[in-house]
Amino acid sequence: MTLAERILARASGRKKVSPGEYVTAEIDKVMAHEAFAAVYMNLAAAGIRKIWDPDRVFVILDHYIPASTPRAASIHQLVRAGAKQYGIMNIYRENEGIAHQVMMEKGNVLPGELVLGTDSHTCTYGALAAASCGIGISEMTYVFATGRLWFQVPETIRFILTGELAFPLTSKDVILKLAGEYSAEVAQYKSIEFSGPAAEKMDMSSRMTMTNMSVELGAKFSFFSVDEKTVDYLKGRTDSRISLLESDDKGSACQTYEVCLDDLEPQVAKPHSVDNVVPVSELKGTVIHQALLGSCTNGRLDDLHLAAELIKGKTVHPDVRLLVIPASKEVYRSALEDGTLAVLLDAGGLILNPGCGPCFGAHMGLLAPGEKCISSTNRNFKGRMGSDQAEVFLASPATVIASAIQGCIADPRDM
Numbered sequence: 001m002t003l004a005e006r007i008l009a010r011a012s013g014r015k016k017v018s019p020g021e022y023v024t025a026e027i028d029k030v031m032a033h034e035a036f037a038a039v040y041m042n043l044a045a046a047g048i049r050k051i052w053d054p055d056r057v058f059v060i061l062d063h064y065i066p067a068s069t070p071r072a073a074s075i076h077q078l079v080r081a082g083a084k085q086y087g088i089m090n091i092y093r094e095n096e097g098i099a100h101q102v103m104m105e106k107g108n109v110l111p112g113e114l115v116l117g118t119d120s121h122t123c124t125y126g127a128l129a130a131a132s133c134g135i136g137i138s139e140m141t142y143v144f145a146t147g148r149l150w151f152q153v154p155e156t157i158r159f160i161l162t163g164e165l166a167f168p169l170t171s172k173d174v175i176l177k178l179a180g181e182y183s184a185e186v187a188q189y190k191s192i193e194f195s196g197p198a199a200e201k202m203d204m205s206s207r208m209t210m211t212n213m214s215v216e217l218g219a220k221f222s223f224f225s226v227d228e229k230t231v232d233y234l235k236g237r238t239d240s241r242i243s244l245l246e247s248d249d250k251g252s253a254c255q256t257y258e259v260c261l262d263d264l265e266p267q268v269a270k271p272h273s274v275d276n277v278v279p280v281s282e283l284k285g286t287v288i289h290q291a292l293l294g295s296c297t298n299g300r301l302d303d304l305h306l307a308a309e310l311i312k313g314k315t316v317h318p319d320v321r322l323l324v325i326p327a328s329k330e331v332y333r334s335a336l337e338d339g340t341l342a343v344l345l346d347a348g349g350l351i352l353n354p355g356c357g358p359c360f361g362a363h364m365g366l367l368a369p370g371e372k373c374i375s376s377t378n379r380n381f382k383g384r385m386g387s388d389q390a391e392v393f394l395a396s397p398a399t400v401i402a403s404a405i406q407g408c409i410a411d412p413r414d415m
Contacts, residue, residue: 002156002252003223003245004191007131011114019155019252027147028113031058033099035118035137037075040082042141051086052147058108059083060092060099064363065355072363086144097328097354100124100212100296105330107237111226111245116143121296121378123215126222127207128230129245131191133220154220155254156191161198163262168306168412171206172298172376172396174198174259175213176267180277182257188218190254198261199224204233205302212297213378216274266411268374269394272382280399283409290373291316291404292385293397294325294352295359298376301326303397304335308343310401310415316348317407323365324349325357349404361385367392374403 001009001016009017011025032039036059043051051057059079064072076094083091096102100121103109111129116122118140125132135149143149159178165171178186192214194207202210207224214222224230225246234242265279293299293307304326316322324344326332332354335341341351358365359377366386367373373385373392380392395403398412405415 002191003129003193004131004154004156004221006245007112007114008151008153010112017153019153019254021153022150023153024148024150025114027056027116027143027149029056029058029108029115030140030143031060031099031103031115031117031119031122032140033060033118034063034075034079035140036082037078038137039118039141039144040078042137043144046145048145051144054087054089056147057088057144058090058092058103059088060096060102061094062098063356063360065094065353068363095329095354097326097331098296098299098356101300101327101331104128104208105237105328107234110234110238110240110242111230112243116140116149120215121212123219123222124208124212124296126211126214127204127224128234129223129226131221134215152189154189154191156193156252157187157255157257158193158195158253160196160256160258161194161261162196162258163198163260165198165261165264168310168398169264169266170306170396170398171202171209173264173267174261175210176269176277176394177264178259179213179216179269179275180267182217184216184273184275185218187214189220190218191221191223192217192219193223193253195225196258200227203302204229205300208300209297216378266396266399266413268399268409269380271380271391271393274379274394280395280409280411283393284411286409287372288320288374288403288408289371290321290323290365290367291400292323292325292358292365292373292375292377293400294323294327294357295377296327297378298397299325299327299331301331301334303376304331304340304344307397307401308340310398310412311347311405312343314347314405316404319407320404322349322404323352323357325352326354328354358385374400374409376400
């Protein structure tokens with residue numbers, strides 16, 4: 001079986017499942033951010049006094065941190081009240097960071113688990129070979145009450161990655177290339193497995209970027225196999241046994257794509273869709289007003305290190321705002337202690353608190369009409385980051401920093 005089939009079979013108490021079948025699966029963990037406020041209200045309205053298993057629930061405040069409107073403050077108030085009422089002890093407060101980063105850093109996700117979240121980018125956990133995805137409020141209310149949910153077993157597509165990425169390209173360029181080459185629909189309600197020599201070389205940070213943005217290709221689940229990098233990442237984060245899950249090439253795949261990375265150029269997604277992708281050379285010179293480095297896609301320590309390496313001794317263009325948002329408190333502290341934040345600050349960057357920030361268009365760092373932002377985030381939909389008359393271009397951390405220095409979209413290789 002494929003990884004998705006193996007995990008759904010185990011979770012539904014069956015020896016084998018096949019694509020297209022419907023199963024009812026027992027959930028291992030759930031993550032809820034501010035959307036828990038709506039789940040709490042649903043549970044209360046239904047008269048549900050106890051939830052399925054408080055110890056398997058993780059609540060993380062990350063989208064409106066710190067609260068900047070009375071509505072946001074009220075949402076946080078509801079989240080705290082709900083966690084207290086239902087005995088949820090795994091609640092991470094405002095200073096911890098973005099849910100997906102925190103869940104993995106804290107060892108709350110393990111290979112082979114079935115994990116659901118109230119955020120579409122919950123598929124990030126596939127970097128650890130967990131079957132994870134985002135679900136809606138009504139579905140999550142049901143999971144809170146029962147610990148179960150139905151699934152249609154997805155077909156699997158495989159991306160076999162070969163070749164070498166030239167510095168300073170990153171896995172963000174790879175996933176943007178896949179979106180542009182194969183469309184945002186290529187994996188619609190399918191599972192993605194990344195394999196091949198180039199995939200095996202990717203560190204955990206790079207893998208998280210790939211699985212995080214797999215939902216932008218339509219994926220239900222997204223996976224890397226468990227290997228030494230997985231085990232090393234989890235050391236010190238969990239005492240639990242690690243399942244050595246590997247992609248089985250004998251498992252049925254409805255499509256297999258082989259992609260060589262040798263001659264890949266830096267990639268940029270133009271407004272207003274993630275698969276509207278072109279090489280950076282086609283956009284060089286496009287004036288920008290804001291550059292954003294951060295998010296659950298590219299706010300990790302490796303991303304900040306690369307940014308500092310490129311910008312050291314240089315300054316942000318006077319017409320550009322460079323926003324830097326570490327993905328978590330752990331990332332923030334490490335970047336503070338090793339001097340990375342000082343380099344970015346001295347170059348003219350604005351260091352913001354860990355969290356989602358302007359990524360989803362409702363909290364700080366938003367764009368005015370007519371402004372353009374180049375961002376390391378995962379979506380560039382119209383109105384996503386403020387005004388619906390603004391434009392967001394998606395790119396790797398290296399391209400974001402090169403553009404912040406030049407004042408226009410730039411090729412980081414030129415630096």
